[in-house]
Amino acid sequence: MTQDELKAAVADAAIKEIEPWLDKGTVLGIGTGSTANLFIDRLKLLRDSFKGAVASSQASAERLKALGIDVLELNSVGTLPFYIDGADEVNADLQMIKGGGAALTREKIVAACAQRFICIADDSKYVARLGEFPLPIEVIPMARSYVGRELVKLGAEPVYRQGVLTDNGNQIIDCYDFNIKDPLELEARLNAIAGVVTNGLFAARGADVLLLGKGDGVERTALR
Numbered sequence: 001m002t003q004d005e006l007k008a009a010v011a012d013a014a015i016k017e018i019e020p021w022l023d024k025g026t027v028l029g030i031g032t033g034s035t036a037n038l039f040i041d042r043l044k045l046l047r048d049s050f051k052g053a054v055a056s057s058q059a060s061a062e063r064l065k066a067l068g069i070d071v072l073e074l075n076s077v078g079t080l081p082f083y084i085d086g087a088d089e090v091n092a093d094l095q096m097i098k099g100g101g102a103a104l105t106r107e108k109i110v111a112a113c114a115q116r117f118i119c120i121a122d123d124s125k126y127v128a129r130l131g132e133f134p135l136p137i138e139v140i141p142m143a144r145s146y147v148g149r150e151l152v153k154l155g156a157e158p159v160y161r162q163g164v165l166t167d168n169g170n171q172i173i174d175c176y177d178f179n180i181k182d183p184l185e186l187e188a189r190l191n192a193i194a195g196v197v198t199n200g201l202f203a204a205r206g207a208d209v210l211l212l213g214k215g216d217g218v219e220r221t222a223l224r
């Protein structure tokens with residue numbers, strides 16, 4: 001199977017995972033990226049079975065709206081039953097690196113409001129140890145050089161993602177060569193650098209369920 005077929009298979013599996021729980025009041029948290037897009041496309045058929053969605057990016061909000069799905073402000077809803085999103089890397093503890101599409105901060109916020117984070121990914125994203133994918137860090141623009149110097153002290157090779165502005169008007173630094181032994185500790189340490197808005201480690205709030213697309217089918221792992 002191609003990578004796109006594996007992504008489609010996990011998008012289908014995520015629909016099956018949430019469908020029994022939907023009702024007219026349900027608001028879903030929706031992620032960003034090519035895998036999340038396939039999930040959004042499949043939501044069209046269910047749009048009369050739930051109330052609407054909170055999106056983790058402008059791009060996902062536009063895609064949802066184009067399908068006739070109501071997009072709500074996070075501040076106007078409470079806890080979300082599900083957050084469905086892809087990942088750039090995911091490990092056996094369902095900790096992730098996210099932010100390849102620069103949506104990490106809003107993704108982390110919407111995920112924080114969800115009871116269950118369902119990660120959908122093809123098996124190229126599954127890793128024994130996080131960190132081969134460059135770790136994205138969203139920074140306040142005036143702090144970019146300072147944050148870069150602090151990242152070098154931590155052993156990373158920071159690279160400014162030129163030409164990219166996040167939905168929050170900030171910039172992205174991608175960190176190469178991070179030796180990520182303890183994702184939880186590193187996530188907290190990076191967030192403590194002045195000027196860092198968020199980093200792409202999702203360890204404190206990892207996924208609850210992983211639907212992993214493999215050549216022989218979708219493997220489901222549930223931690224909670």
Ligand SMILES: O=C[C@H](O)[C@H](O)[C@H](O)COP(=O)(O)O
Pocket residue numbers: 031032033034035036085086087088097098099100101102103104107
């Ligand atoms: O900022 C982007 C997000 O974290 C995406 O969830 C992540 O990059 C995975 O995207 P894709 O499904 O396109 O590989």
